[in-house]
Amino acid sequence: MKILVCISHVPDTTSKINFVENNTKFDTTGVQFIIGPYDDYALARAIEIKEATPGTTVTVINVGTAETEPTIRKALAIGADDAIRVNAEPTDSIFVAAQIAERAKGYDLILMGRESIDYNSGVVHAMVGELLGLPSVSPVMKLEIEGTTVKMTREIEGGKEKVEAKLPLVAGCQEPIAEWKIPNMRGIMSARTKPLKVVEATAFSPLAALQKFELPPAKGAVKMISADNVAELVTRLKTEAKVL
Amino acid sequence: MSTLVFIETSERKIRKSSLEAVCYAQAMGKPVTAIVLGPAESTEIQLLGKYGAQKVLHASDAKLEKGISQVYASVLAQAMKDENADVLVLANSSLGTPVGAKVAVKAGASFASNVVDLPTTANGFVIRTSIYTGKAFAHVELKNQKKVIVIRKNAAELKEVGGTAQVVNYSPTLSDYDFNTTILSSEKATGDILLPEAEIVVSGGRGLKGPEHWGLLEELAKTLHAATGCSKPVSDMGWRPHHEHVGQTGVKVAPQLYIAIGISGAIQHLAGVNSSKCIVVINKDADAPFFKAADYGIVGDAFDIIPKLTSALKAAK
Numbered sequence: 280m281k282i283l284v285c286i287s288h289v290p291d292t293t294s295k296i297n298f299v300e301n302n303t304k305f306d307t308t309g310v311q312f313i314i315g316p317y318d319d320y321a322l323a324r325a326i327e328i329k330e331a332t333p334g335t336t337v338t339v340i341n342v343g344t345a346e347t348e349p350t351i352r353k354a355l356a357i358g359a360d361d362a363i364r365v366n367a368e369p370t371d372s373i374f375v376a377a378q379i380a381e382r383a384k385g386y387d388l389i390l391m392g393r394e395s396i397d398y399n400s401g402v403v404h405a406m407v408g409e410l411l412g413l414p415s416v417s418p419v420m421k422l423e424i425e426g427t428t429v430k431m432t433r434e435i436e437g438g439k440e441k442v443e444a445k446l447p448l449v450a451g452c453q454e455p456i457a458e459w460k461i462p463n464m465r466g467i468m469s470a471r472t473k474p475l476k477v478v479e480a481t482a483f484s485p486l487a488a489l490q491k492f493e494l495p496p497a498k499g500a501v502k503m504i505s506a507d508n509v510a511e512l513v514t515r516l517k518t519e520a521k522v523l
Numbered sequence: 524m525s526t527l528v529f530i531e532t533s534e535r536k537i538r539k540s541s542l543e544a545v546c547y548a549q550a551m552g553k554p555v556t557a558i559v560l561g562p563a564e565s566t567e568i569q570l571l572g573k574y575g576a577q578k579v580l581h582a583s584d585a586k587l588e589k590g591i592s593q594v595y596a597s598v599l600a601q602a603m604k605d606e607n608a609d610v611l612v613l614a615n616s617s618l619g620t621p622v623g624a625k626v627a628v629k630a631g632a633s634f635a636s637n638v639v640d641l642p643t644t645a646n647g648f649v650i651r652t653s654i655y656t657g658k659a660f661a662h663v664e665l666k667n668q669k670k671v672i673v674i675r676k677n678a679a680e681l682k683e684v685g686g687t688a689q690v691v692n693y694s695p696t697l698s699d700y701d702f703n704t705t706i707l708s709s710e711k712a713t714g715d716i717l718l719p720e721a722e723i724v725v726s727g728g729r730g731l732k733g734p735e736h737w738g739l740l741e742e743l744a745k746t747l748h749a750a751t752g753c754s755k756p757v758s759d760m761g762w763r764p765h766h767e768h769v770g771q772t773g774v775k776v777a778p779q780l781y782i783a784i785g786i787s788g789a790i791q792h793l794a795g796v797n798s799s800k801c802i803v804v805i806n807k808d809a810d811a812p813f814f815k816a817a818d819y820g821i822v823g824d825a826f827d828i829i830p831k832l833t834s835a836l837k838a839a840k
């Protein structure tokens with residue numbers, strides 16, 4: 280079986296977000312980049328399937344500029360066999376989906392995160408599915424393959440749903456689909472020599488254009504209320520905050 | 524040209540988030556057509572006119588009862604053509620978001636999700652979307668004539684305009700190919716207020732010590748007609764179901780009031796609550812980081828404060 284895992288290269292979840300160049304560019308100063316936390320679940324599930332099913336290969340793909348290579352190498356250290364980097368700025372979801380779809384033909388299973396944590400769109404899997412004419416399911420908390428049938432549990436508002444579809448298929452993953460994997464020394468050593476192919480993006484006329492970024496207004500100071508006067512909180516919520 | 528709005532139903536009732544989507548479309552100024560898929564109560568369909576739809580397409584085919592995103596996307600793409608609609612508006616949900624994404628691909632439309640308010644049109648068609656899990660916004664110009672917009676809670680004010688809609692039966696062509704996913708079963712908490720739609724959320728963290736103490740929190744939530752949420756460790760340990768986990772890797776909420784009890788306020792938790800209008804934090808540690816993100820705070824023991832708060836609320840009714 281051939282598995283493709285799509286990974287985004289995103290700021291660590293503890294990052295402070297700032298912008299430069301008149302609020303048109305993300306400020307990378309002091310920011311550590313990671314594999315998207317959801318994408319990490321997708322990768323972990325792919326490695327589990329590979330370990331359980333002889334003959335399985337796992338390829339990772341990222342749409343990004345050369346800066347993303349350390350993140351791609353980390354995925355190789357975790358256990359992917361090879362990698363593809365589509366050399367382009369991932370400007371918008373349709374663009375990213377089109378680039379992935381172009382390279383995803385011939386794979387049996389295409390795994391992604393439920394959403395990237397920079398744009399949080401949660402749509403690239405649906406778009407890739409649509410472009411390739413394949414079923415797409417997200418957010419998937421459990422995924423088992425039985426022959427050519429894939430049995431999945433998907434989270435919905437207030438509960439979950441059991442879903443079934445045939446391979447080939449696209450899935451957006453979230454916990455507890457698998458345990459995150461941490462690269463070991465051997466993995467890190469071997470990742471250096473695993474193939475990482477860089478390909479150029481295919482032509483695509485953009486349908487959306489970023490004008491600027493904006494930070495939310497700063498929060499006012501917290502108003503502390505004494506533990507002996509809980510009734511005052513109720514009054515304040517009614518008359519001051521007007522939320523009750 | 525008109526604006527098409529996808530109406531999501533749950534137990535044959537219209538989701539509040541979809542009524543917000545109708546209001547959003549109405550505020551954009553063009554005639555609004557709403558589309559309902561699968562069986563729905565007629566009194567519910569009438570509601571759509573009140574919120575601003577001129578026309579309702581109702582595809583009542585029982586095959587559409589279960590929300591399969593591929594099928595819904597095909598129907599919506601057909602309806603956009605039939606209605607000569609250039610914009611499709613959907614509310615963000617586990618169904619609405621993938622459906623919108625697929626329609627955008629089919630229609631070659633510009634696409635935006637996590638849209639937080641109405642577009643501005645002075646300098647191109649520009650929408651504002653929430654990015655970096657609520658830590659920032661992006662202003663994005665949607666360049667194509669055709670657009671698919673997935674909105675977040677509170678993107679438009681929910682208000683009745685008091686109209687009546689013309690209801691039309693709609694029979695789209697359904698292709699077997701689209702039924703490529705089978706929904707075998709679903710488990711859903713019924714009757715409860717859905718966390719992503721709730722106006723008040725009461726959330727508990729590790730400070731509540733164990734699942735046996737959730738009764739206290741539920742009682743408070745019931746008094747407030749609130750949904751209950753929790754921090755990630757609480758769902759990881761199985762004290763609460765995963766769909767109640769709030770934060771960067773869980774549900775993002777946007778209520779009027781968020782009450783956090785025994786939650787330290789890690790940045791990943793805050794990412795899921797920063798769109799709340801008012802935040803109340805109850806924590807026994809005066810240095811808990813959550814206080815910095817709060818509007819009101821009480822330093823105290825949860826087991827002392829929760830019952831006091833519940834009875835103060837009951838007394839104030």
Ligand SMILES: Cc1cc2nc3c(=O)[nH]c(=O)nc-3n(C[C@H](O)[C@H](O)[C@H](O)COP(=O)(O)OP(=O)(O)OC[C@H]3O[C@@H](n4cnc5c(N)ncnc54)[C@H](O)[C@@H]3O)c2cc1C
Nearest residue numbers: 728729730754755770771772785786787789791792807825
């Ligand atoms: C990639 C990543 C993603 C993550 N995503 C999320 C996410 O989506 N959501 C999330 O919540 N977390 C997330 N986390 C985890 C997050 O970093 C914190 O570990 C977590 O939010 C802490 O949960 P907590 O506040 O319940 O527990 P703790 O940090 O242990 O805090 C418990 C709090 O309770 C207080 N307390 C104790 N006893 C009492 C009492 N009797 N009365 C009142 N207060 C009391 C304590 O003072 C303390 O502040 C993520 C972490 C990572 C690395």
Ligand SMILES: Nc1ncnc2c1ncn2[C@@H]1O[C@H](COP(=O)(O)O)[C@@H](O)[C@H]1O
Nearest residue numbers: 285342369391392394395400401402403
């Ligand atoms: N630039 C990218 N390169 C590769 N995969 C990506 C990229 N951006 C997003 N993805 C994948 O698509 C999923 C959903 O992303 P999004 O729709 O942006 O929230 C992510 O979890 C990744 O698996």
